[in-house]
Amino acid sequence: MIEKDASGLAQAVREGHLSAFELVQETIERAEEVNPTINAISSRRYEEALKEAQERDLTDLPFAGVPIFLKDLGQEQAGQVSTAGSRLFRSVVSKQSDNYVKALEKLGFIVLGRTNTPEFGFKNISDSLLQGKVNLPDDISRNAGGSSGGAAALLSAGAVSLAPASDGGGSIRIPASFNGLIGLKPTRGRIPVGPDSFRGWQGASVNFALTKSVRDTRRLLYYFQTCQMESPFILPELSYQSLFMAKNKPLTIAVQTESPIGGEVSADAIAAVEAAAHFLEKAGHKIVYLDKQIIDGVEAMKTYYLMNSVETAAMFDKIEAAFGREMTLLDMELMTWAIFQSGQKIPAKDYSAALSKWDQYSHQMAVFHETYDLLLTPTTAGPAPKHDQFLLSDDLQQKLIQMAEFDQQEQQELIWEMFSESLDWTPYTQQANLTGQPSISLPTYRNEQGLSLGIQLTAAKGREDLLLQIAELFEKEGQFK
Structure with a gap:
């Protein structure tokens, strides 16, 4: 068992071995x-947190007094600045807490x-013009990943015991892979x-x-889960028996290392999967x-970018109404502009x-899981990238500036080109967002330079219990690196 995880800290608070105030104070000191x-923190509310630690009744709460930093993208907390990594929102304060934060x-x-976080969470790295680059704690010449890069870096550096994050195309699993975490x-x-x-993002994005x-x-999933009737996506809750007491059983696990979009995969990523499969x-x-491949990866990504374009255009309609002017x-940032403009011409x-x-795709995967319990792939095709590894050419940047002048097909081709190098680095995570399946990155491998690469396991909808069964096996047998 990992010492001083969030569950252990909460137990210490509940049993009176540690006060919530002491825990919050120590966490603030470590974070600072x-x-x-690492440049992981975008804003602070330390005085309010210390006051809460002294005044809140934390009796019997499962994560009593555990300090966390919310991701600065969604995860709205009343009275706090919520920038989404955008200079446009640098002073925007949330009027109400969302249901995730309340929970x-x-x-x-x-x-x-x-x-x-990167602006509006569009990237698999975190380098917004507003807050700057997030450094990988293991090698600060590299990026901690995105879009939950700040969350991952803060956790990896030992400042916190758990880090709220979100995932719209791999934004939990990608930084988990780079930072040696469970995602x-x-x-x-x-x-x-x-x-x-x-x-x-039409259900692709989850917290x-x-x-x-x-x-x-496991404990966070159990206490967090909901069957939310007003939601468009209603799911039966997992029972305590299935999450905590089910007997482990032999599973049939399919293995795939080739990139779903045909890109190059590093020898390290392949080695990580092969070692996991052997274990x-x-x-x-x-x-x-x-x-x-089970699904046409190129076609799937094209639908993903088309969705992203439309949703971004719709988002900016609301922003323009709120600001009372055109954007x-x-x-x-240029990437945001290009996606925004590309959404204007899609019927x-x-x-x-x-x-x-x-x-x-969801149906195809449901049929697949009638034969295979899990799908094992790399989480990422390589370790954390160097800062500025995915810089765009001057020619492409000029075209993106003029994005509105191109027709729909040309715009989508430019979006593909804009993401091509970074997508080659992280091609495995997006499909589970499209299908709605649960997927986990586990920290089972480090290369000769000591850099982490995760393995990814994906299950049928509703079967997080199988993912946690395998995750616990790796952990108990000392396979986490």
Whole structure:
């Protein structure tokens, strides 16, 4: 068992071995000690947190007094600045807490502030013009990943015991891979949504957290889960029996290392999966190597970018109404501008067709899981990238500035080109967001340079219990690196 995980700290608070005030104070000190090196914190509410630690009744709460930083993208807390990594929102204060944050508070967590994220969460790295780059604690010449980069770096650096995060295309699992953490993306509909946004990115985006222990992941999932009837995605809750008391059974696990979009995969990423498959086979599980992709990865990503374009255009309609003026390139980063403009020319029938394909992918994966319990892949095709590794060419940047002048097909081709290098680095995570399946990154491998690469396991909808079964096996057998 990992010492001083969130569950252990909460137990110490409940039993009186440690006060919530002491815990919050110590966490603030650690966070301020490491932050100048990693640049993970975007805002602070330390005085309020210390006051809460003294005054709140934390009796019997599962995460009593555990300090956390919210991700500065969504995860709205009343009275706190919420920038979404955007200079446009540098002074915007949330008027109400969302249901996710309310649920965290009800579990006993105490919020200390917010963590650095790329503008609107569009990237797999964190380097917003507003807050700057988030450094990987293991090698500050590299990026901690995105979009939950600040959350991952703060947890990896030992400042906190658990880090709220969100995942719209891998934003929990990608930084988990780079930072040597556990990153679960739950099934769509598992975690509370609303009251403003009920279908983030049409259900592709979900909130949860990054952790260092399977115990924290399991307990957080159990206490956090909901069957939210007002949500468009309703899911039965997992029973205590299925999460905590079910007997482990041999599973049939499919293995796929090739990139779903045909890109290059590092030898380290392949080695990580092969080592994991060998370990699982020795533990009694059946391993089957796949010789073809289950879903057309290129087609799937094209539908993902089309969705993102439309949702971004709709988001900026609301922003323009709130600000009372039209937005310009000066209001946002170039990538955001390009996605915003590309959403203006997509017909509703094309958007409907793209979402229908998501349903088809979901069906394909449901059929796949009739034969295979889990799918094992790399989480990322390589370790944390160097800062500025994915810089865009001057020619492409000029085209993105002029994005509005191109037709729909040309715009989508430019979006693909804009993301191509970074997507090649992280091609495995997005499909579970489209299908709504649960997927987890586990820290089972480090390369010769000591850099982490995660393995990813994906299950059928609603079967987080199987992911946690395997995660616990790796943890108990000392396989986490």
